[in-house]
Amino acid sequence: MSRQLFWSSRDDQMDSSCLFFANRKLKLLMNVKASSAPAANWMGHWLMVPISENPLLNSHLEALDQESGGLLTRLREAGDLPTKAGSLLHVKGVTGLGASRLLLVGLGAPEVLSTQSLDRALTAAFRSLTDKPNLDVGVVVPPAAILGSKTPLEFVSAAVTAANLGSVGQDLYRTERARHPLAALHVISSENMASAIERGAILGEAMNLTRELVNRPAQEVNPVTVADRCSALAVEYGLTCEIFDVPRLEAERMHSMLAVAKGSAVPARMVKLDYRGAKESSSHVALVGKGVTFDSGGLSLKPTDGMLTMKCDMAGAATVLGAIVAIARLKLPVNVTAYLGLVENMVSGTSYKLGDILTARNGVTIEVLNTDAEGRLVLADVLCYAVDQGAEKIVDLATLTGACVVALGEEVAGVFSNHDEWSGQVISAAKTVGEDMWPLPTWDLYDDLIKGDVGDIKNTGGRWGGAITAAKFLQRFVGGKPWVHLDIAGPAFQSSAKAWREAGATGYGVRTLVQLAESSVIDL
Template sequence: MEYSVKSGSPEKQRTACVVVGVYDKRRLSGAALQLDQACDGYLSQLVRRGDMDGRSGQSLMLHRVPGLACDRVLLVGLGRERDCDERAYRRAVETMGEALRDAGAGEATCYLTEIAVKARDVFWRIRTAARTVEALLYRFDRLKTETASRRKLYLRRITFSVPSRRELADGEKAAVEGAAIGRGMNLARDLGNLPGNHCTPRYLGERALSLADEHPRMEAELLDEAAMEELGMGALLAVSRGSREEARLIVLRYRGTDDDTAPYTLVGKGITFDTGGISLKPAAAMDEMKYDMAGAASVLGTLQVAAELELPLNVVGIVAAAENMPDGRAMRPGDVVTSMSGRTIEILNTDAEGRLALCDALTYAERFRPRAVVDMATLTGAAIVALGHHTHGLMGNSNGLVNELLGAGRHAGDRAWELPLWDEYEEQLKSNFADVANIGGQPAGTITAGCFLGRFAGKYRWAHLDIAGTAWRSGDNKDATGRPVPLLSQWLLERAARHAAGR
């Protein structure tokens, strides 16, 4: 998809489709009023007749409107003008994208970006629109053979309007950023949607290598099980022991500034399929455990965004990739393993494997002397009980870092919520036979998982995102979401801006 930005009156646009908004109770937006004047009240007559009342989610495609240079006009319902906030705006852009996706128009000029949104400027509106459209037009059909199931996509280009020429440069930058973030989300979705027999630890490593080949400032390194054994990664290797697929530790480095500048480090859980191991999961919906590598997918997606936008900072991505399978060699409840840090871990439940893989990756991150480390993982079902499917769970050992991520999530519309990481919860991880147990019982399961990881992240600023409820959707529209790529990308953009300003 191509995106561009221009300034000009809607009635003069020679394009396949002009998109304008209609507020609740049939009130035309500013751009719609301009069109209405040029076509002698044609639009206002339509809305008075009840063809369009402006409800959120409503759309109406008009063809060959008299007096206009465009082939089509798409009216998009905006809801009540006083309620036009971030959520309402995204809904309007999604409605536009859905209507254009199913139309025959190859291009469109969008005037929704001129609509006032509470506390958000035109830069935010254009970036959000580009990201939303890019993600909305995503389709995963690479494994389908029937051509009838592959719908042709006619739309190739969207032009976003800005009120004045002074805003063109900022608008173009916003469109570039939004499209890059959308593509990063779609990479994460592609990896997540691939089934476990396609997306193996080996495949994730190969995808990281190809990503590095595509971007000159990026390089990838893959550590096999022999190398991990040498490093003493007994926790990660315990997870992979029951699988015929070898584990991989994937290290992806983006260099956007001087080599001696400390990097921001992203660590992702890459369990490409999780049966639960000996602590076998129930059969229902077990197919969705292919999404247990969504944290890893988000690392790759975010690194791609950083490389495409050539952010002036260094970023390291670390992925702990393995399968968790039941086998004669698989780890057992009651086993004690030694992590790379030297701490011993009693495995009370083999389905709490993500934290075992991540703890060695967090220890490995120390060698990069990072400015900050953020890990993301589909770690606990308890996160879904606590927060549902809307919000990431967030914990960390640095109030500053946690606040940065909370703010980035709010700005990106990819929100997180802080959970307490207090010493009282540490009591639940006591073990009679090792330094720490890998589970702390049912109460506060998301928090005790964070406490476990925090024991391996004490040498740097660290935060943990539990994305178990947000990384994919279930049901008839089953699909990876690409989250938290928007939050992480916004955080890195803000870090890059501070770096450029010398702060």
């Protein structure tokens, strides 16, 4: 079922592009087909062949080498065969095979092949092809021996996910796109790979959903349109959706969140998405996402350079949406609720002000020292609501602080928690899927830095330990429940591309949340 509550005066102003964004379904980027034909006979534009650093393990190359007149032998003897993890060689004009072009992909040594290095090698390979449209690409599933601790099924899932990610860039509005979806991807194996193909496609499409939401500009992506998109996806994938408009948020005493939205012409929304795949008595996990669809800084106005990428400040909300859609499509046996706190932080005569005292849902009073420390004000009320709804364990994700990027860099998320076991499970899930995160302390001594002079707490603790004091602020609103806060300000959005990823939104965190739900560690 889907329930929508909207502030009608704003909805009437939505233009056609906003309506298109809000009501569109997930787009299938390519046909993925299984093929049991010998790789040497497969006909298409490019045949992708993974290669191990250990030449004795490359038994799958023998037929290709023989049919191509010893091409691979000559490349190996010349030292041109790519074997280092992530190295690529494009070979054109091949004779004797069904495909006239080979893409050789190095996987490195099996004993050190990780999920992350496999993902990066495969995504780099597909990105090297998707600058051209309408390609048929075949990928050879290698023997288990060259995959180390990985299985052929895991390889196929990773390859299908990589093909989806590698086919989409941030150039959503360019007349001539730099990235193009494949016409078809052919998984070449004698084994049944249907389940791995489906899993890889679902994960890739979920990550692309998150990436699209973050990459689209604030003129299309605002609290109202994101809520509407959630409603459409809920109908498509059997989620229960409840959308909280301004009167409902006021009735729920979510005054901290509403204060942030006061300066914008677009009203706040909170979205609650329920997935029930287990018995009602099973553990109930809440995924909470910060959804500041544009952050000007409010009256503590950001400079131009700092504001330029602030469409990405809703990446936490986009991530939990992508994750719960994937969880529903995978039909995982868990009970999960996603909460998206959606606001714009803008400047006007009605903006909340420095020195204001806000009263959050749980009665904690907050002294506003910086209107650019707004994400924690949104999450405060949403976390309170999740606890009141019976959440037994919580993970929140937010592009919360630049301080976390200073501490850990752009590739690594910060982990903050009040519960070592729950935190360990989240970190373990991230390690399994190859997403980097690192724990930072939440010791009691940091509470003194946010102790209020006029209210109970201040919304910023100053320059030192800024990522930690932001997390300590959030801890006041989780009611003692096992809670993990992921500060994804670094890895959620990238300013430059690398071989294995596009610039812009990355979809970081979706795989970790799905793995957490998929594993048996959901129950403490």
